[in-house]
Structures are given as C-alpha cells and as structure tokens.
Amino acid sequence: MLPQGFYFSVASAGFKKEAKKDCAMLLSEQIATCAGVFTQNIFKAAPVVYCMQELAKSSLVQGILVNSGNANACTGDIGKKECADSIEYMRENFGLNTPILPCSTGVIGQQFQEGIWKKVAPILATNRNKNTLEEVSEAIMTTDAFPKIAYRQLQTKEGEIRFAAVAKGAGMISPNMATMLCFVLCDAKVSAKWWQEALTKAVTSSFNAITVDGDTSTNDTVLALANGASKIEITSSELEKEMEKVLTDICQELAYKIVQDAEGGTKVLRFSVKGAKTEKDAKKMAYAVGNSPLVKTALFGADANWGRIVAAIGRSGVSFQAEDLKLYFEDILVFENAIPVYKDTMEEMLSAIMAKNEVCIRVELSDGSAEAEILAADLGYEYVRINADYRT
C-alpha cells in the first residue's frame, strides 16, 4: 500500500523515440524531508549537479521530476539551463514555489529537443493525481525489461509507517551505482540528518553492492522523501533502527531486481567474501569476481568454472593468505590450501547449483573478520545485442 500524501503524474513527451511514457512527477502534499545519494562519476549530469546543490541548501523538497530517454549528461551550460527551466515550468503549471528535484536517464550527450519541457508541463499538471506509482515505474524505464517497484510497512505503537519505492536500471550498474534511479517514498516524519545517514547506509549494502558490467553512469541518483503524512515521528533510536532495516530492505529488493534485469542477464550471482582484513578488501575482491567477464560468461553458460573465480580473486589486488582460502559453491567446498578439492564426481551437484536462478558462491579467508556480499549479473548474448546498438 502506498505511503500517505504522495501523488503522481505521468506523460509521454517524446524523450523516447517510441510513443511511450517517458516523464513523471512524484509530489508530496506536504513538503518532505529529502535525502540523496549520487554518482561518483566526475562527469555528473546536469540534474545530478542540480539535486546536489539544492540538497546542500535545504533538505525540504516537494517532489521529483524525472524523464527517461535523455540523460541530460555532458550537455554543458545548455543542459544546466534546460534542467533549471524544466523545474520552473513545473512550478508554474503545478502552482508551486517549493523545491522540486530533477532526474534524467537515457542517452548521454544529447540536448533536449527545444521546447519539450514547456510543452509537457501543462500535460503533467493536468494529470496530477491521475497516475499510479506503477505508471511512474514504467515511465522511468530505458533498457529495463520490467518495471521495479517495492512496498514495505512498519508497524509502530503509533500506527503504520509505509514505504514505497521505484527504481530503474539494467546496464552500467557498478561500482557505486550506475545508470540507475531510485525514489523511496515514506510517510514517516524524520530528521534530515538521520534520514540522510540511513539512506547512505541502505545504499551501501544495496545499490552499491551490485554489478552488472562494471560501468558507472553520469546520472545515478537515489532520492528518499519522507513527508510525515503518517504523523509518526521517528524519535527513539529503537525506531530509527527498525526504519533503517526497512529502508535497507526495500533498497535491497530493488537492487536485486536491477541485477535480475541486467541487460540480457539470465541469473544472479550472490558472491560473498568472509574473513577479509577489511571491508574494503572484501568488497574489492568480490567486485573482481563479479565484474570478471570470464566469470560472467561461465555463469551464463552454467559452467562451474571455479578456476576463473580463483584467477579473478588472485588478480583482485587484495593481498591475502592464499593457502587459507576456501571456495564454496553453496556448501560444497571446491578449493582449499591452494589446490582443488573439486572432483569430477562433484560436477553434477555443481552444475545443479549453476543452473539455479540465484547462484551462491562464497570465499572464506583467514585474514580478519570483515566481509562483503555483492550481487552480480551474468553476461550473455542479449547484453551484446542490447549494447551493440542501443544508441541507434
């Protein structure tokens, strides 16, 4: 069920070549507290820069304007002006004078068609309240094969807090997010500082722990709006913890969906590293495996090629006790003391594991107690097909 006090408006403006839904407004009735996490790419898209500047000034935000089909990235001053203008058109047409944050996803380096925002603003305003969050989730899709939406409730003594979130993303996901957008809506009343901390934590173990192809985009954005419409204020540290858990959980559900929807992906690798010296080491090693095209293609072919995993670990740049490394496919130990435990007789069991939709592989080290887990997509023909001619 939707959190209280949010409404949605969707239109087809022509950002996408096909006549599909390609822009949306997500608005809160009351002004909301907004937290944001953004791409670390040096070339940040105009809307990302806009959002970061706005949130540096104030965390109070009325809503989000989003388009798909054009990323408004690498578009210089024109792109920045278009971005600011688009917000102004919305304010005028919606009769608002409060901050709205822009997000864009799509092709890099193209300017918007002239007048497109001016034209669509009254349409979006007319549609206010007429659309559903499901329609928003469709409007933000680019190469996504399916829309991504998730809901959560949290029961408190004072009543129910609701969360809803939409995300888009398929390729270019990692490290540190990528062409992905996620909007989390919540009707709790929160403090800006804690809400930002909670979102940062949630992103670290969700969108920042997935890899589709190792590319990171210019536009990655996660925004979380809490509008207080439930009238439940998060004051106790106990409730904060519960909220953090739910926030992480909803982000992880959407992160999982993004990996599932990896361009052409057929399965998800859940790869974990335990016993590392530091969490950074653990994540670095996990990413070396998750980003390896050889591992990804073996995953696609359901081939239990553990040698490629070992090779990826060995070149990860992390120093570790090689003799102590253990590699497991689910609970089957295949490599230990720098030699295979693997026997031909295991092949059937390993193949069965590799044939699953979710393949769980883990490495255990003896260097410390840090750990990390990532989700990675496989690499198949469809990835090549989609990406060899996405732009054209």
Place this chain on the structure above:
Amino acid sequence: MLPQGFYFSVASAGFKKEAKKDCAMLLSEQIATCAGVFTQNIFKAAPVVYCMQELAKSSLVQGILVNSGNANACTGDIGKKECADSIEYMRENFGLNTPILPCSTGVIGQQFQEGIWKKVAPILATNRNKNTLEEVSEAIMTTDAFPKIAYRQLQTKEGEIRFAAVAKGAGMISPNMATMLCFVLCDAKVSAKWWQEALTKAVTSSFNAITVDGDTSTNDTVLALANGASKIEITSSELEKEMEKVLTDICQELAYKIVQDAEGGTKVLRFSVKGAKTEKDAKKMAYAVGNSPLVKTALFGADANWGRIVAAIGRSGVSFQAEDLKLYFEDILVFENAIPVYKDTMEEMLSAIMAKNEVCIRVELSDGSAEAEILAADLGYEYVRINADYRT
C-alpha cells in the same frame, strides 16, 4: 628468417581433448641467456613458480618446454611435482643436464593425466629438430583463432641479428598480461641484466598495454632467449637501444595479434591518453575505457557512442580537469569543455571510423605530459559463445 642455433620439436600428447599438437620443446644448441616476465596473479601456476625460481638462480637456460590444454594452475604440490618431473623426463630423453623452463596454458585446476609427460618425452626427443617454429605456434594455441608468429632482423656492422617470436593468447588478457605466453628467440650475445631490463620495458609497452576482457591469468609468461649464435655481442649502448627497439617492436606485433584474436573480437581499439599527470594515471584511464563492456559492445556494433567513453573516463578514479578534456575520434573532436562538439552531421564520418578494423580514439588532458596507449578488443557474441562453455 629464424635466428641461428634454435631447434624445435612438437607432439600431440593428449593434453587437449582433440588430437591436436599440444606440446613443444624449443631448444638452443648453445646455452642461452634468458629473461622472463610473469603474471602478477597471487595464484601463480606451478610452471610460473618453477620458472621464477630457476631464473632467480641463473639466467642460463637451454630451452623451453610448453604444453597447451592444461594450465597446471591451482594444482598444489602434485602440480609442482609434475612440473619438475616433466623437465626431468625431457632432460633424460634429450640427454641434457642444463635448465629447461616449463610453461603451461589451458584449463585451470586440473591435474595432468598420469604418465602423460613420461609418454611424450621420447616422442619429443625423436622429433628433435624435425619441427618448425610455425608448428610450435600451433602447438601452444588454446582458444586462439590463428597462430601468432613474428620475425625481425637487425643489421649491425658485424652482421645480422635475428629475432623470432611466437605467442598465444586470446581471452583473459589484461591488465598485466594474462593467459598469454610469448617466447622470443634471438641469436645475439647479451648480458643477462640488460636483457632482462630490455624485456621488461618491451612487455610494458606491448603485452602490458592490451586488454581483451580485464582478466589476468595464473600462467602469463614471456620468456626471451638469446643464445649468441650470431656471434654478435651487444656491448655498445647504441646497439642496446636498437635491440630494445626491435624487441619492443616484435612484442608489439604479437600483442596486436592477441587483441585481434580476442575471443570473438572483430576489431582493435587503439586508445591513447595524452597530457595526464602521470603515466599511471594515463594507463588507468585508458584501461577504464578499454575494459568497459559498454565501450566494447559499442565498438562491436560500430556505434560511435562517445558518451560511454566519457562516462568510463569519469569513473576511472583518475582526477583531472574535466573542462579541459578533449576527446577525438581520429582527428575529429567530439567532446570539449565538458560538452559535446558532436553534431548529427558528424555521424557519417564517425561511423566510418568505427567501421574500421582499427579504431583510433584519443583523449587529451591538460594535467601534465604523461601519456599511455593501449589496445583493446571489442566484445561480441563470439566472446560469449566461446566463454560460456570453454571448459565443457
């Protein structure tokens, strides 16, 4: 033409599943000075460890024993013993008591079939001198689509110095080499110290400047033997320079062939970075582009998707003056001052560049005078097909 004083022996021992040439001896009549460069993977294959230990003791080497089909990697003490035994069998059968260096390439984590080396040793010994370097280049192939061989001559006042080299490698190439082997043979008389320095330099700008898929193997090895059979001694620094140039040149030719033969690769990207703060930065940025699956698939699709290149540069982890970055496709400037110079009217010219067998793209920065150039393969359907079921 072959350098003087080397002879070759090839056999089909059964390391490969099909009845193909799969092992070879490369021997020098006189004992040769050997230099070596090896994988930096933590899991080094048994033959790599053997070579490194031998060369640490002495650089005098009689020859090289190589097999394809089984990498003897991640094979523990058994693998080490097999490696040492294989050399002993060769010494016995060839009647040698001087060092021979082993190299293996193929599947990781499988032990050799029992008795395979003992059985093939007399066959190789019988074939001594009967085979050509071309046959050696075939015997070391695994997923290679074509054999890789190169020749060079250097005219000196005292006569001609000859070089010949064979290499294998297609996937798993980068960074810092990968499942690649290269053997350089030369008939000059060299000092061990300089010869090692010269090889290290040559590898840096050849095999360590290519990327097929970002994976690095457990077995990468480059060995260079100089046996002095030409009776020309390299003593002057002038001749050293000329020799270094030829050595780099022959390595670059083979590195190029490896990228051309990238598993399923259809073209080569020559990507250069100029004006970087340090060479390390330049190489890091170049690799971020060369290893990006999105760039690689665009290359495969001959799509001039410069936005993906900019995005890869931006996430490379190198800090630079973003406004000063210029991106060129050959001599066409497409991006400058953080905005596209690109116009739709350029599309035809850019598409023509992308359609070439060698696509030249460069980035110019204003942060210093360091530069780097790498060769990268594209990523197409064949890469997926080959790697989804290589092991089975």
